[in-house]
Amino acid sequence: MQTAAWQPSFLCGVMAQKLIISTELSPQHQLRHFANFRWGLIAFTSIAAIAGWLLDYQVSSWPLIGLILLTHISTNLIPILFAGSEKQLVHIYTISCCLDILLLGCLLLLSGGVSNGLVALLLLPVAVAAVMLPGKVSYLIALLAIMAYSLLLLIGDLTIPDLDLLLQQAQHAQHNGHMHHLSSEAGKAFNQHMLQMWWAFTLSALLISWFVNSQANLIRLKSQQISALQQQQVRHEHMLALATFAANAAHDLASPIQTMSLLVAEISADNDNPALNDLCQQLNRCQQIVRQLRADAGSLRNNEQRLSVLALTEQQLQRWLNSRPDIDLVIKRSLHAADFTLPDSQGFGAALINILDNAADASLANNRAELSVSITLQLSHFSIGIRDFGEGLSDNRLAELGEMPQQSEQGLGIGQFLANVSIERLGGSVSRSSLDNGTLTLIAIPRPKAEQT
Incomplete structure (x- = not known):
């Protein structure tokens, strides 16, 4: 049953409220x-x-x-x-x-x-x-x-x-x-x-x-x-609320998707319509997303071993390419130091995929199915630049993006908000700049002081 908590306008209103700071x-x-x-x-x-x-x-x-x-x-x-x-x-x-x-x-x-x-x-x-x-x-x-x-x-x-x-x-x-x-x-x-x-x-x-x-x-x-x-506390509270919404969504969607998959399989047995095959593929993808969401949540509960930032980035890029085969991804690497581990590998991976998805959608909206990613590993920090080929964003939009969820034609901006919070929890930063044809998103994570040797 659908409740008010699932309405987009309600969610955006709750998440985009101003931070109350003492006057x-x-x-x-x-x-x-x-x-x-x-x-x-x-x-x-x-x-x-x-x-x-x-x-x-x-x-x-x-x-x-x-x-x-x-x-x-x-x-x-x-x-x-x-x-x-x-x-x-x-x-x-x-x-x-x-x-x-x-x-x-x-x-x-x-x-x-x-x-x-x-x-x-x-x-x-x-x-x-x-x-x-x-x-x-x-x-x-x-x-x-x-x-x-x-x-x-x-x-x-x-x-x-x-x-x-x-x-x-x-x-x-x-x-x-x-x-x-x-x-x-x-x-x-x-x-x-x-x-x-x-x-x-x-x-x-x-x-x-x-x-x-x-x-x-x-x-x-x-x-x-x-x-x-x-x-920071208010942003983390918002992030926790979004995580609760996502967990509830995964739980509530699992059964309807399974039911629709069975119905499509029964209909396909008596009907050779190609549209049913496409529908079956989309339902399988939905099931895969829900299973991945449950697996990520389980890994957080079990406190799995931390991964190195470079290996995790390569793993998430490959995982993203498998889910977005329609995008041509060009990767440039500049590695000048040893790899280092992250305290929250799941949060970083989810943030990276969110930013990649938004960049890919921006490129597709401008009839450009391509992205450019540059990976840099220095002695002091790790950075990854994601360049899309969309129409670009205004200065006001760039300033607001990722700070608080902003309702727009493309959605609520929740993915960008979660990406910013996840990177900031690691001590890093997310900056965005508008180019002549597209937008450059730069993720920078400092190397832990214990590993700066």
């Missing part, structure tokens, strides 16, 4: 967090300015502070308006961090300079740049923050008279030389304190850039590895 690692998610961070920084500086105004804090110019705050607010529209590709986002993060340091420096300059307790806010853009930007760029942001702090230290506090002028006034006011000596000592102590603060800020900025950036890069690498493992 926490997406550029859009990072951009939203970055914009929210800047809104928080702007809100904090605005609250600090309002509190200073209410408490009559000494500043150089309240109107200028208000203008700088409005400018800071307007700059946070840049991530929203100009967000695009990932490369553009890097430029946006860089420009935004530079603007943060510049505007924070201006606010500090008008409200006490390095003597303002909020001077540590200059380290926030440094920390954000270390997380969001590449290493060299984050170091440049740290140097920019150090330059801003140095300028604040050199310019001093604009809300009070110059320190040297105060010392001169103190010298004229005091007639005692001992008091002059105390004033000079106090000035030296203050300068030493400012210099120590500059060193502390510089070391903090550089250490934050180095440590946070290195940890952020490590987290990015781990996230990429986890994402790749998630995709």
